[in-house]
Amino acid sequence: MAGTKKGGLGRGLDALFADSVPVSRGAEAQIAAAKGSGTQESRDDSAEAVRYISIHDVKPNVNQPRKTFDEEKIAELAASIRENGIIQPLIVRKKGKTYEIVAGERRWRASVKAELKEVPCIVRELDDEQNMLLAIVENMQREDLNPLEEAEGLNQMIASYGLTQEQVSKSVGKSRPYIANSLRLLKLPEDIRELISEGKLSAGHGRALLSVEDEERQKKITEMILKDGLSVREAERLASEEPAAKRKKAGRKPKDPDVARVEADLKEALGTRVSIRKTGKKGKIEIEFFSRDELERLIEMLESLKN
Numbered sequence: 653m654a655g656t657k658k659g660g661l662g663r664g665l666d667a668l669f670a671d672s673v674p675v676s677r678g679a680e681a682q683i684a685a686a687k688g689s690g691t692q693e694s695r696d697d698s699a700e701a702v703r704y705i706s707i708h709d710v711k712p713n714v715n716q717p718r719k720t721f722d723e724e725k726i727a728e729l730a731a732s733i734r735e736n737g738i739i740q741p742l743i744v745r746k747k748g749k750t751y752e753i754v755a756g757e758r759r760w761r762a763s764v765k766a767e768l769k770e771v772p773c774i775v776r777e778l779d780d781e782q783n784m785l786l787a788i789v790e791n792m793q794r795e796d797l798n799p800l801e802e803a804e805g806l807n808q809m810i811a812s813y814g815l816t817q818e819q820v821s822k823s824v825g826k827s828r829p830y831i832a833n834s835l836r837l838l839k840l841p842e843d844i845r846e847l848i849s850e851g852k853l854s855a856g857h858g859r860a861l862l863s864v865e866d867e868e869r870q871k872k873i874t875e876m877i878l879k880d881g882l883s884v885r886e887a888e889r890l891a892s893e894e895p896a897a898k899r900k901k902a903g904r905k906p907k908d909p910d911v912a913r914v915e916a917d918l919k920e921a922l923g924t925r926v927s928i929r930k931t932g933k934k935g936k937i938e939i940e941f942f943s944r945d946e947l948e949r950l951i952e953m954l955e956s957l958k959n
Contacts, residue, residue: 701774702741702772702773702774703772703773703774703775704770704771704772704773705751705770705771705773706769706770707760707764707768707769707770707771709749709750709751710742710744710751710752710753710760710771711747711750711751711752711753712753712757712760713752713753713757713787714752721757721758726758726761726762726765727762727765729758729759730762730763730765730766731766732762733763733766733768734766738763738768738771740756740759741756741771741772741773741774742754742755742756742759742760742771742772742773742774743755743756743773743774743776743786744756744773744775745775745776745777745778746775746777751773751775752783754776754778754783754786754787755786755787759771781809781812781813784805784808784809784812784813785809785824787805788805788806788809788824789823789825798848798851799834799837799848799849799855799858800837800838800845800848801849803834803835803837803838804838806820806824806831806834806835807835807838809823810835816948816949817831817835817949818952828923828949829920829921829922829923831923832922832924832946832949833859833920833923834855836859836862836923837855837859837862839862840858840861840862841867841870844858844861844870844874845858847874847878852878853874853877853878854884856884856887857882857884857887859919859920860873860884860887860888860890860891861873861874861887861891862925863888863891863919863925864891873887873890873891876890888916889912892912892915892916893907908930911930915927915928918937918939922950922953924939924940924941924946924950925939925940926938926939
């Protein structure tokens with residue numbers, strides 16, 4: 653499948669996101685509907701019309717990349733909905749006898765808490781790939797995903813539909829290094845991934861820890877970050893230093909800080925581990941890859957430098 657997908661999804665995101673219009677039905681009418689009173693408004697069944705659908709017929713998206721929802725913020729949104737109604741409709745797609753949410757699950761959850769009977773929706777005909785993409789992009793644009801949810805969503809696009817990192821990059825409007833750096837977080841141990849999901853470590857801290865091969869040392873640096881509140885740069889500096897025992901055994905000098913900084917910059921740009929070995933005026937640069945797809949991505953990036 654990957655060989656046939658050269659232009660991303662084909663359908664523009666502007667078309668998929670053409671829902672940023674106020675809903676004509678006011679808060680008063682919505683609250684009346686929530687209480688089971690008021691007259692039924694006529695429905696327009698055209699493709700892009702806002703329809704009011706029973707809240708019990710709307711179901712969460714199984715491909716929703718966002719796994720955690722702040723209940724306090726949901727309660728605040730519910731209070732706003734009771735007062736003002738829903739300003740922006742949900743995007744849904746027909747699935748059997750019900751409707752699956754493509755974008756707007758947070759609004760739906762708040763509407764349930766606000767005890768609405770109906771929610772305004774725009775029904776779209778989307779295949780599974782478009783459904784997944786729209787769910788991921790909506791959350792990324794709103795910055796609703798934590799770094800691990802984002803990485804898992806992007807990885808799901810690659811694994812489920814055979815997209816390359818380049819195609820994912822174009823589809824979600826992020827650079828290839830951004831996509832590569834995001835996916836690298838999935839290589840971290842589960843306990844560190846959990847800390848990133850909880851917001852106790854940043855994605856930058858996670859990428860710094862990826863360069864530490866020894867698990868015990870990786871764990872020790874993680875504890876130092878949490879205890880001392882180390883910045884990402886401080887964590888990178890610690891990660892680039894070889895343990896004292898290893899230095900003594902190998903008889904090596906500490907790495908030049910300028911070389912370590914260049915390594916960190918190259919790692920950030922290329923989205924993978926980079927090592928610079930320097931002897932006098934000579935040396936070599938090692939760029940690591942962990943899969944065929946990653947190798948092809950690096951080759952493409954290096955070839956683009958010729959243009």
